[in-house]
Amino acid sequence: MLAALALILAAASVVCATNNTTSNSTGIKLQNGFERVYIQPYGNNGIRVRASLMRDPTGHKLSAFLDPPLEGPGGGQGLAYDQVVGYQGNGTLQNGNIVAQVSLGVISFYRAETNGSMTLLTQEYTDDKALYSRYYVQEYKSPSFEAEFSFTSDLDEQIYGMGQQACCRDASVNKKGQSIDLINFNSFVPIPVYMSNKGYLQFFNMPSQGRMEFSSYRTRFISSEATVVDYWITTAEPGDYDTLQEQYTGVTGRQPMPPDYIFGYQQSKMRYWNQTQVMDLAQEFHDREVNVSLIVVDFFNWKSFDPEYWPDPAAMAAFVKNMTGAEMMVSLWPSVEDLSANYITLQEQGLLAATRDGTGIVDMFPDVYTRLYDSTNPASREFLWKRLNESYYANGIHNFWIDQADGGSVGEPWENMGSTMKYIPYPRSFTQYFAGTQEGAGKIYPWLHQAAIQEGFQNLTGQSLTETCPHMSLTRSTFAGGQRYCSYMWSGDTLAEFPVLTQQITGAVSAAAAGISSWTLDIGGFTGLDIDADWGKELYVRWFGMAVLLPYVHTDRICNLTSPAEPYSANNCPNEPWSYGEDNFVILKKYINQRYELVPYVKALFQHLHESGKSIMRALYYDFSSDPFVVQATGVNNPLVVEQYMFEVYLPRLTQSMIAQNYSWTYWRTNQDYGQCGNTVNVSAPLDEIPVFYLGSKADILSGNI
Numbered sequence: 265m266l267a268a269l270a271l272i273l274a275a276a277s278v279v280c281a282t283n284n285t286t287s288n289s290t291g292i293k294l295q296n297g298f299e300r301v302y303i304q305p306y307g308n309n310g311i312r313v314r315a316s317l318m319r320d321p322t323g324h325k326l327s328a329f330l331d332p333p334l335e336g337p338g339g340g341q342g343l344a345y346d347q348v349v350g351y352q353g354n355g356t357l358q359n360g361n362i363v364a365q366v367s368l369g370v371i372s373f374y375r376a377e378t379n380g381s382m383t384l385l386t387q388e389y390t391d392d393k394a395l396y397s398r399y400y401v402q403e404y405k406s407p408s409f410e411a412e413f414s415f416t417s418d419l420d421e422q423i424y425g426m427g428q429q430a431c432c433r434d435a436s437v438n439k440k441g442q443s444i445d446l447i448n449f450n451s452f453v454p455i456p457v458y459m460s461n462k463g464y465l466q467f468f469n470m471p472s473q474g475r476m477e478f479s480s481y482r483t484r485f486i487s488s489e490a491t492v493v494d495y496w497i498t499t500a501e502p503g504d505y506d507t508l509q510e511q512y513t514g515v516t517g518r519q520p521m522p523p524d525y526i527f528g529y530q531q532s533k534m535r536y537w538n539q540t541q542v543m544d545l546a547q548e549f550h551d552r553e554v555n556v557s558l559i560v561v562d563f564f565n566w567k568s569f570d571p572e573y574w575p576d577p578a579a580m581a582a583f584v585k586n587m588t589g590a591e592m593m594v595s596l597w598p599s600v601e602d603l604s605a606n607y608i609t610l611q612e613q614g615l616l617a618a619t620r621d622g623t624g625i626v627d628m629f630p631d632v633y634t635r636l637y638d639s640t641n642p643a644s645r646e647f648l649w650k651r652l653n654e655s656y657y658a659n660g661i662h663n664f665w666i667d668q669a670d671g672g673s674v675g676e677p678w679e680n681m682g683s684t685m686k687y688i689p690y691p692r693s694f695t696q697y698f699a700g701t702q703e704g705a706g707k708i709y710p711w712l713h714q715a716a717i718q719e720g721f722q723n724l725t726g727q728s729l730t731e732t733c734p735h736m737s738l739t740r741s742t743f744a745g746g747q748r749y750c751s752y753m754w755s756g757d758t759l760a761e762f763p764v765l766t767q768q769i770t771g772a773v774s775a776a777a778a779g780i781s782s783w784t785l786d787i788g789g790f791t792g793l794d795i796d797a798d799w800g801k802e803l804y805v806r807w808f809g810m811a812v813l814l815p816y817v818h819t820d821r822i823c824n825l826t827s828p829a830e831p832y833s834a835n836n837c838p839n840e841p842w843s844y845g846e847d848n849f850v851i852l853k854k855y856i857n858q859r860y861e862l863v864p865y866v867k868a869l870f871q872h873l874h875e876s877g878k879s880i881m882r883a884l885y886y887d888f889s890s891d892p893f894v895v896q897a898t899g900v901n902n903p904l905v906v907e908q909y910m911f912e913v914y915l916p917r918l919t920q921s922m923i924a925q926n927y928s929w930t931y932w933r934t935n936q937d938y939g940q941c942g943n944t945v946n947v948s949a950p951l952d953e954i955p956v957f958y959l960g961s962k963a964d965i966l967s968g969n970i
């Protein structure tokens with residue numbers, strides 16, 4: 265099975281013209297009984313809506329918005345308004361090409377077309393036999409409430425994005441018809457932002473738990489706990505997803521340029537557990553002439569590198585650099601056990617997450633109860649960085665893998681590592697953070713953990729790292745706006761199975777459609793790869809071929825070979841390119857070289873991402889919504905288009921502008937011309953060849969002139 269979505273290179277560059285007409289109103293205040301709703305211009309062609317009960321919708325400290333936005337109106341405007349609308353009232357506000365109209369107290373959003381007509385995008389869902397479109401449930405003791413906001417949706421509307429779905433056999437690009445829990449799991453990273461094929465993007469700027477429902481006629485956002493409901497909507501011509509991303513990243517931030525060294529091959533496994541192994545590894549990459557950019561040391565480098573196994577980390581990092589040119593990365597978990605040297609300080613200074621039922625224990629590994637550092641507390645972030653700086657940064661290890669960063673607690677195991685509950689028969693530990701409860705604030709946990717590393721890098725360099733990153737963090741989770749950090753996400757602990765490989769494609773493009781293009785995965789899956797079996801070797805090599813064309817190329821896995829009892833999880837599994845058999849080593853080495861050949865292209869893609877938020881991993885609907893088959897097949901999540909299979913690849917019909925530029929589908933290796941297509945073609949896909957097609961000039965692609 266092959267990942268043709270990831271395997272299309274294009275020299276086509278799309279010019280996005282942003283129309284930044286300013287707003288004709290500073291805001292509408294809708295006072296509806298106990299309810300207060302503010303509607304304001306924010307960003308280019310964007311409208312922000314905030315609502316609360318009994319009080320103004322302020323004090324929302326967990327906002328993912330940049331204030332001011334990078335482009336367009338708004339910023340520092342507080343609760344400004346120049347129209348007051350009462351019960352059953354009317355009002356209109358236009359910002360660029362988006363119009364919010366309040367009619368009899370109901371809010372509708374329109375796109376103002378260039379010919380003067382208005383196209384309805386969505387409106388609050390009203391019906392005699394349905395909950396109010398803005399529905400709240402409030403317990404009398406608390407200022408917070410549960411909120412359910414409903415909007416109309418067309419039966420044939422297509423919905424893209426929502427972050428990375430790993431649950432429930434999801435292998436979809438069109439999310440219409442789905443109900444998505446807004447809760448973080450290992451490898452499940454829902455982000456409440458979606459794009460519609462009707463030409464709009466809606467984002468719920470709230471890190472609360474809850475649910476997003478895309479049912480036939482109604483789109484509903486449910487927040488388990490909020491004091492302010494805060495959402496944003498923007499529009500562009502239908503099919504112009506780059507403009508939607510540009511406007512969305514204009515209010516939530518853009519990816520800074522990653523350092524060059526990280527674009528190559530990244531070697532990781534669970535786990536290199538002593539210094540000699542790492543140095544031998546570097547020596548072998550050098551001797552076998554295999555390029556490598558990053559060498560990762562997984563957990564139990566903890567205790568700041570136990571000297572028994574890591575006598576001289578600085579010398580190790582220098583040796584790795586000298587032998588291979590590679591940088592190093594270490595993993596850290598956001599947890600601390602009671603026997604840790606840091607535990608007393610963290611507890612005394614109030615830097616740990618608490619639990620509302622008293623135990624304070626939120627996680628367990630390995631068979632030891634641990635507590636969670638509280639990333640939502642600025643003092644905790646400072647403490648963490650101080651330790652990282654002393655223990656690792658000072659030793660020449662500058663990149664941090666923030667594993668296990670989902671937040672949550674073992675009391676609700678589905679929110680975290682999914683430990684079996686054999687030690688706690690009926691756990692109900694409700695996590696409480698500095699910033700709020702797990703229900704109200706939990707989804708910001710990974711985001712603020714990323715922020716801790718970002719602040720650390722900034723404090724060291726004395727620069728605000730919005731343009732370029734000196735180093736990177738690797739995270740298992742994130743939230744909206746996570747793209748503005750020097751950080752990239754991997755898809756979490758996946759199973760080594762062919763269906764999971766194809767699921768990675770839909771996960772990747774859905775993450776990218778939620779603004780997270782800085783993304784990678786574990787080549788071959790994390791668990792279950794049997795490399796002694798033919799299928800295992802084939803799966804690894806195929807998966808590697810896909811990864812060559814991802815933003816980052818990262819391998820990591822475990823296996824079940826006999827290993828020493830000490831230290832814990834001292835895994836001897838080989839996971840180096842040469843450990844999959846000599847024949848496959850030749851192929852993998854070729855793939856690695858192909859990646860290095862493409863680094864200028866990948867860098868150029870990141871440059872576009874940085875400048876305008878243009879997604880790197882693009883589902884076919886991004887560029888080929890002009891092809892009716894792409895639209896129809898995406899609508900029903902036809903694998904031919906949302907995944908693609910071996911031997912049979914659908915090459916979309918080129919757009920008029922591509923045809924005008926004389927583009928033609930061309931097979932990468934042979935330069936065979938497949939024309940302007942719009943058909944299914946048969947392509948032989950031997951193991952040692954990544955079936956890549958390209959458009960435009962190969963020379964331009966190789967030089968990154970795109």
Ligand SMILES: *[C@@H]1O[C@H](CO)[C@@H](O)[C@H](O)[C@H]1NC(C)=O
Nearest residue numbers: 281282283284285286361378
């Ligand atoms: C906005 O865009 C439309 C169509 O592209 C154009 O006709 C109009 O002049 C633009 N307005 C401004 C202020 O740029």
Ligand SMILES: *[C@@H]1O[C@H](CO)[C@@H](O)[C@H](O)[C@H]1NC(C)=O
Nearest residue numbers: 284285286308334335336337
């Ligand atoms: C609109 O674009 C112009 C030209 O790029 C820029 O100078 C201006 O600041 C923009 N206005 C807003 C409100 O973003």
Ligand SMILES: *[C@@H]1O[C@H](CO)[C@@H](O)[C@H](O)[C@H]1NC(C)=O
Nearest residue numbers: 350351352353354367368369
């Ligand atoms: C709002 O507009 C409708 C007509 O569209 C009108 O019937 C209604 O009275 C208006 N509401 C107010 C408060 O003016």
Ligand SMILES: *[C@@H]1O[C@H](CO)[C@@H](O)[C@H](O)[C@H]1NC(C)=O
Nearest residue numbers: 288289356357358359363376
């Ligand atoms: C703002 O624009 C809307 C839609 O174009 C229009 O209906 C409304 O009258 C305008 N308001 C003002 C104050 O110009």
Ligand SMILES: *[C@@H]1O[C@H](CO)[C@@H](O)[C@H](O)[C@H]1NC(C)=O
Nearest residue numbers: 376377378379380381382383
């Ligand atoms: C105006 O433009 C919109 C969008 O292109 C189109 O749907 C509509 O039919 C046009 N209306 C008129 C009157 O031309």
Ligand SMILES: *[C@@H]1O[C@H](CO)[C@@H](O)[C@H](O)[C@H]1NC(C)=O
Nearest residue numbers: 537538539540541572573574
């Ligand atoms: C490091 O690991 C290797 C096995 O890969 C082992 O032979 C060696 O003794 C270990 N060294 C230390 C210091 O633990």
Ligand SMILES: *[C@@H]1O[C@H](CO)[C@@H](O)[C@H](O)[C@H]1NC(C)=O
Nearest residue numbers: 579581582583584585586587
């Ligand atoms: C790097 O390696 C070369 C030989 O391969 C050696 O001469 C040099 O001293 C090494 N430098 C460091 C800093 O280890």
Ligand SMILES: *[C@@H]1O[C@H](CO)[C@@H](O)[C@H](O)[C@H]1NC(C)=O
Nearest residue numbers: 642645646649716719720723
């Ligand atoms: C970065 O420096 C600022 C100013 O000294 C400090 O408030 C903040 O806590 C530091 N952040 C980290 C993660 O160390």
Ligand SMILES: *[C@@H]1O[C@H](CO)[C@@H](O)[C@H](O)[C@H]1NC(C)=O
Nearest residue numbers: 649650653654658720723724
């Ligand atoms: C990091 O550690 C260095 C010493 O290695 C120290 O000079 C510097 O102040 C530390 N910076 C931060 C932000 O902790």
Ligand SMILES: *[C@@H]1O[C@H](CO)[C@@H](O)[C@H](O)[C@H]1NC(C)=O
Nearest residue numbers: 791792793794795823824825
């Ligand atoms: C684990 O070991 C068993 C016995 O050697 C083998 O049959 C199985 O395929 C292995 N599984 C993995 C995932 O390596």
Ligand SMILES: *[C@@H]1O[C@H](CO)[C@@H](O)[C@H](O)[C@H]1NC(C)=O
Nearest residue numbers: 921922923924925926927928
């Ligand atoms: C496209 O090809 C035609 C014929 O092959 C040629 O006449 C034309 O100049 C080409 N156009 C471009 C933009 O290269």
Ligand SMILES: CC(=O)N[C@H]1CO[C@H](CO)[C@@H](O)[C@@H]1O
Nearest residue numbers: 552553554555556589860861
């Ligand atoms: C880009 C890069 O690092 N290329 C290197 C890959 O490995 C070969 C052989 O060791 C080197 O010659 C290249 O410079």
